Amino acid sequence: MITKGAFPNIFEACSFAEVEPGKVEDISKIKEQIEKQFEEFSQKGLRTLGLAYKDMDQQKTIKKEQETEMTFLGFLAFFDPPKQDILKTVEDMEKLGISLKIITGDNKFVAISISKDVGLESTRVLTGSEINQIDKEALVQKVNDIDLFAEIEPDQKEHIIEAFKKAGKVVGYLGDGINDASALHAADVGISVDSAADVAKEAADIVLMEKSLEALVEGVKGGRKTFANTLKYVFMATSANFGNMFSMAGASLFLPFLPLLPTQILLTNLLTDFPEMTIATDSVDKEMVQVPRRWDINFIRKFMVVFGITSSLFDYMTFGVLLFVLPGMIEQFRTGWFTESVISASMIVLVIRSRKPFFKSKPGKYLLITTLLTAAVTLLFPFTPFAGPFGFKPLPISVIIIIAAIIGIYVITAELIKRIFYKKIKF
Missing domain, CATH: 3.40.50.1000 (HAD superfamily/HAD-like)
Known part of the structure; x- marks a missing residue:
């Protein structure tokens, strides 16, 4: 019977050792020498098995209980070097x-x-x-x-x-x-x-x-990039919807007309979806990849409330300005809010996508293209033949400039709030 296996188990089952071919001694005489040799092999990183045998009469089956009083024959040592990289x-x-x-x-x-x-x-x-x-x-x-x-x-x-x-x-x-x-x-x-x-x-x-x-390593990096981009979408979608809910509810209470028609709301949602769809391809800051993060619903809730309310405040500012500069012009009022709502929602993605100042973090190519394209389409849409069926009318240049100023102030304000938010609330 020949047996190989973990050295301690094999050694324990042995009563003798073959010191030379054909010469067997009591294992107790060279026990320390064998153990020392095993330790030397192990310290060199060699995976070492013990090898032993026992003379037996021919049998059909061999039981584990028969692995006693065996003769230790030697070692089987293997070296599996680590990869170079x-x-x-x-x-x-x-x-x-x-x-x-x-x-x-x-x-x-x-x-x-x-x-x-x-x-x-x-x-x-x-x-x-x-x-x-x-x-x-x-x-x-x-x-x-x-x-x-x-x-x-x-x-x-x-x-x-x-x-x-x-x-x-x-x-x-x-x-x-x-x-x-x-x-x-x-x-x-x-x-x-x-x-x-x-x-x-x-x-x-x-x-x-x-x-x-x-x-x-590459899988971890890819997973963290996916998680980071998923959070960007969640931050943007929850804060935008939360803010729009307050804006629409407030406008419906205080305005004598609907601030946006159902078809206009659908068009608004369609246009703002284009930048959102490319968030998955957005570039991710190195800092977001280097540190493991977990899903934190409380952090998301706080983000939604802070940036949603900020969005609503600027919507109300837009309402007030449009009512002042466009008195009684309902279709142009709706056109103005549609323009401000879509462009601001598109531009704010560039702010909340990174903890860094938006001008220090380069967005992904497709996100940048869809954001600029959405803003351009929104600005030009009221001047196209498709504007009439949707209830839009072209805006005076002066109103467009005012809306652009409101959006610019909104982006700067959101950037400042973002810095304060991340300093006070850790994630």
Whole structure:
């Protein structure tokens, strides 16, 4: 019978050792020498298995209980060098606020060697046997301070993942073996590779087509850009709708006529949708990619109220100015508010899309084009043959200049409010 496996388990099952071909001695005589050799292999980063045999009569089946009083034959040592770009990848992950932890079944000496090879200098190691000696709450307290988990059994991987989650971390787990399935299920994001075991791929949320941490880095960047652009849309849509609700309700109460006809409202919504549709392609500030963020409904609510009310105040300002300069001219009043409403909604996207001053953050090409195109179409629409069916009339140049001034003041005011808002309310 020939047996190979984890060195501690094989060594424990051996009573003898073959010191030379055909020469067998009691293993106790060279026990320290064998253990020292194993430690040296491990410290060099070699994954080391034990190899043993036992002379037996021919049998159809062999039971585990028969793996006793075996003869230790030697080691099987393997070296799997890290990829050359791993140091840069780990550095990139740290810049993105991602902490890299290693969970391995290898012994702690191999784990320490591997961690140094990938740029993790920490020697904080927790072994599977040590985990068995502490309760779950103690593990939760410990995990954030540990970088290496060595000699870990398959079921312990899931316990470690759960401990990180209870400690308030969002956990991604990368594994490719059958023994990783439970940990992949437990993680917030289970990640495997195309060459992994089928069970691991089925348990994973994401399957990488190439076995590379760099792909993870790019995936994180892409995810954060998508999240940032999603927030831009939510900020813009909620604040605009909240503000329009107050503007329309107030105008309906105080004006003797409808401020906008139903068809005009639909046209307003259609035109303001064009810049919104290109937000998904917008460029994202580096600061938004470097720091992980979470969905915060309270922050969104505050943003909606502050910028929605600001929008309404300038709508009311527009009402007052239009009533003063266009007395009794209902169609031109509606044309004026339509113009101000669409252009201001388009321009304000350029303000709220970034925490930086809008002139210091370059918008995406398609967002900029659709914003300028929407503003131009809105400004020229009342002068086209299509204006009549919608109930619009051309505005005097003087009124257009006044509306442009109101929009300019609105953009500047929104920029100032944005700076104050982000200083007082953290996200």
